[in-house]
Amino acid sequence: MLIFWTITLFLLGAAKGKEICYEDLGCFSDNEPWAGTAIRPLKILPWSPEKIGTRFLLYTNENPNTFQTLLLSDPSTIEASNFQTNRKTRFIIHGFIDKADESWVTDMCQNMFKVEEVNCICVDWKKGSQTTYTQAANNVRVVGAQVAQMLKILSTDYSYSPSNVHLIGHSLGAHVAGEAGSRTPGLGRITGLDPVEASFEGTAEEVRLDPSDAAFVDVIHTDSAALIPFLGFGTNQLVGHLDFFPNGGENMPGCKKNALSQIVDLDGIWTGTRDFVACNHLRSYKYYLDSILNPDGFAAYPCASYKSFQSNKCFPCPDQGCPQMGHYADKFAGKTSEEQQKFFLNTGDASNFARWRYEVSITLSGRTATGRVKVALYGDKGNTHQYEVFSGIIKPGTTHTSEFDAQLDVGTIEKVKFLWNNNVVNPTLPKVGAAKITVQKGEEKIVYNFCSESTVREDVLLTLTPC
CATH class of the missing domain: 2.60.60.20 (PLAT/LH2 domain)
Incomplete structure (x- = not known):
């Protein structure tokens, strides 16, 4: 009888779930759809903001090489910085096992400064991303809430409209952007750079990036092969208004699959072998980097499949034109259809990737x-x-x-x-x-x-x- 009641109480506890609340960010539970599902079986709560240690690093045309730290706890740091309300603001959010002082994140700001005046904010959540994959996937919720909190401060204290904000997220960072967008009415744009598949593909919309998270959502898929057995880190699911599949979206030119890529340990796979094993997954931000400096070099064609595209069945561009994958995709924003669309193009095998x-x-x-x-x-x-x-x-x-x-x-x-x-x-x-x-x-x-x-x-x- 004692065993019966122990099991019953355990099951009741499991059904009820746990919840943790953080000041200014709200509460986070391990109930469905966040946990206890086939896609997310483990009940794991996100870490505290203090443990994740998210930092907002501002680069502008005036300080292109040295960041200024913006603190959620001290909004006066925004006043004291080079942030300018008459400019667009682009947030760059890294993914799993990554960090914001990686060269690609700052390189993206540098390329932007060559073509526009912009507030470029790198979101560094490396402490929360350099852990087990399942924990990092749950920490996404807190980081997204913190990005939304920053947007709320900008809106409330500086009358800065979220419509002027563009969130660019790679891998897990794409879902951080989705979480921030779902908490920020009127957000202008989100770009998902190969949004990660594991723990997100097939989940409810509130868990992952989806088209309702911003007025315009564009997505670049570069590693969309199934996770097992092909080890594609990125999602194949259409999650934007425009979903781009360069080179078909699975095997990028210049990336060679190898024996190591059959390892399916998500936690051990990145460290030390990122460019070797995760080459396809990393291509998404490399294409975006080049797209900033090539406004017409990534034209993408609406097509039923990559096979049809390769068979020359999707040429030339339709009357409404072709969107540009990457930085300038928003020029196509008014031409999107109700139905989610797939777009295909080919790239080079090394930078400059434009074709x-x-x-x-x-x-x-x-x-x-x-x-x-x-x-x-x-x-x-x-x-x-x-x-x-x-x-x-x-x-x-x-x-x-x-x-x-x-x-x-x-x-x-x-x-x-x-x-x-x-x-x-x-x-x-x-x-x-x-x-x-x-x-x-x-x-x-x-x-x-x-x-x-x-x-x-x-x-x-x-x-x-x-x-």
Whole structure:
């Protein structure tokens, strides 16, 4: 009987749950949906603000290299700082096992200062993030509440509207931004940089980042493969108004999966091996960094799937245009649909990651031969490398179409250079040409036409001019 009552009392206690309250931040419970669910089975309460030790580090155009600390406990620190109410404010929030004095966080501020005047606030919660993953995932709630508290101080004491605020969160930091947004009516924008999957995907909206957390929510997914067995740290779930899946969202160019990536210990996986194991997950903030300095280098195309995008079925941009992934995504804010949308694009394999997509159609001329057909575009802003458009039997009169992602925007296209080869000795020395080449840039409706009546031997360039 004693055992029966012990079990009964235990179950009643488990059902009732615990709650902890912190002054100014409110109360946090371990009831559903925060714990005791299939996705979050462990009942863990967040740490206290003192133990997490969140710091707000302000950089501005006037102090780009040395931060000023803003204290929630002493709002006069805002008055004494370089914070300016006539500027937009962007908060950068790191994720699991990370810290705000990591180079990428301050680099993001530095890039912003090159293009705008801005209050750039780095949210440092490293004590709360450098613990077990499950504890860090719960500490997100307190950190989000603290960000919301800072926004409330700015609004109350300085009449600074939350609509001027942009929260940028990586990994767990994306869900910190979501928590802050759910507590801040009228928040302008949240950018989720590969929001983490574990403990969040499939949960209720109040637990994770979702479109209701700000007027505009844009998300970059770079590691959205399933956590087991593929070890994708990021979520595949659509959680924004615009969800971008660069390179398909799972395997980023320049990131090699390896044997170590089969480890599924979330706590041990990052330390010392971040760039090695978590390369895809970290790409999201690297793309954002480059997007700040490339306002038109990350055009993303609405598409049903990455396979369709790769099959050239989503070109060119629709009438409403294409959003830019990253810093300038909010220029598309008024064009979002009620239905959540997926957008696809390709990037480079190293910085600078920006790419510009072109479609090329070639009508062949000359002799029948076997080989590869390549083109290079020449414009008033520069020229591209040679890109392969077709490989196989080259027949006069046939037309072949392909798309490629160039490393630069060539501007107004002035000429096209055609090349073919097959690296096989052909004693007849056949000549092949391009009677017509049409080119279109993804964001534009302009179609450029180039013609030539000439043919050339293998590995000899043929220049086509406008016709």
